[in-house]
Amino acid sequence: MKLSDTMRSKQGRRDLRNGLLFASPWLIHLAVLIAYPILSSFYYSLCNYDTLRPPRFIGLENYRILFTEDPLFYASLWNTFYMVVIGLPVGLFLSLGIALLMNQKLSGMAFYRTLYYLPSICPVVATSILWLWLLNPEMGLVNTMLGQIGVQGPGWLVAPEWAKPALILMGLWGAGGGMVIYLAALQDVPQQLYEAASLDGAGKIAQFRHVTLPMLSPVILFNLIMGLIGTFQYFTQAYVISRGSGGPQDSTLFYALHLFNVAFLDFRMGYACAMAWVLFLITLAASLAVFRSSARWVYYAGESR
């Protein structure tokens, strides 16, 4: 009895040692690139910090300025919400719609899948430049084609009221990324469920509502959460099409772009950290709201999950 106890604790110690050893790269990552930066970023957010002089503690001043004196903060917040509230759902619906279309028993499925998926893995800088050209107001393909059917196309990326819709359109070109995830889930839905439903007299629409949607709901939640986190940090496309300015008239000045400019053009590092914390809290609140609502609309097949 005693012997086995010491053996077990010896084994336990060895497991702990090995476990920590194998995990050590990420433990260093956690300490150096996450934990320490979180703490110091919070401290910086309470400081005046321009990188040349050491940070000077100013309390909540950065946050006060942010909420009361920075119109660009609200502009960038508005632009970002626009993408979250309009762009994200439109993209999610399109990728779900395509996945449903693709899930029919059609020949050449792999061909279509490739067709739709490819744009989503192409370099964002290259695709942004491509769309800059496609959406060029005078010479771009989109407006010249609209012109041929007698429609005067808008200014797209150079018109303040059209720049965000243009970016959303551009984003839809990458809808294949979400589509393949939906498609993988669709193909995992057990065929018997459809058979059982049709035996019970469920038509196509009833099958979709009562079989497909519930079975897909965990993946919809996954895509929604990932999309939410990503959209709140929307940056590269806006940087490329506006050359970092967020123009025209701040219509593409998204939160992350404003933060980047504040930090690395104005060197107001403390202020940028305060912005980052506000972004974090907004992302967290939105994610939690989605998670809480998910109890009502997400169905897990293995109840115990």
Place this chain on the structure above:
Amino acid sequence: MKRRSIASQWIGHVTLLALGLFFVLPFYWLVTTSLKSDTEVFAVPPVWVPKDLLWGNFVKAVNYIPFFTFLKNTLIICGFSVLGAVTSSSLVAYSFSRIRWPGRDALFLVLLATMMLPGQVTLIPVFGIFRALGWIDTFLPLTAPHFLGSAFYIFMLRQFFMTIPMELSDAVRIDGGGEWDIFSRVILPLSRPALATVGLFTFIGSWNDFGGPLLYLNDERKATLSLGLQQFVSQHGAEWSLLMAASTLMTIPIIILFFFAQRTFIQGIAVSGIKG
């Protein structure tokens, strides 16, 4: 499911092809614009098939910018990132899936939580660390972190490692092997598809990354393709055929990679997306 009627099959194909135009046409326009003369680029109505294919545009584009320097820089960064991500993420995933140690599960929750943290929160202190190390204008800020594992790939590999029967580990233990033997002789060889997925996604992530190079690389000779291409737009905003040629050159490797590794892609998405 019953076999679909011919008519409904046709409707399916027509819808998919019509939608497909939206996804294919921009590619077509990207490639054809890069082969056009300026007259054709700006012609109204648009020229769908260029009369002469000006391959010289590609030569011009790669000489306008130090294209091959950018390519070399990008490949170096991609190579080290892939090496770092595959080795470190598999080690950490092994610890989180196949060794039992106190605190492991709590720490794994922390790992998952870090995926929700916007990069902006840690951005400035991390920038400060790399600057203090003298790493600005080197590739190290873009490659070194990959050697410390990234949460998403650790999570993915952990899910995969957990599907490997524990009996295989026990067999090695009975033969007197330790954790390292299990890891290197059993787990890694069985996980080639998952490791390939991690490598592939890391490669594409580094190839496409713009924010990192923008932040850390100021010297033009250190720039990557993403960064170089973006600066090209700023300098030659209206030379569309050259811009499209350069964009084409940057996109083609990704497309080739996709066709060679299609299965790895599709399987990887299925694993990473949902099988959590």
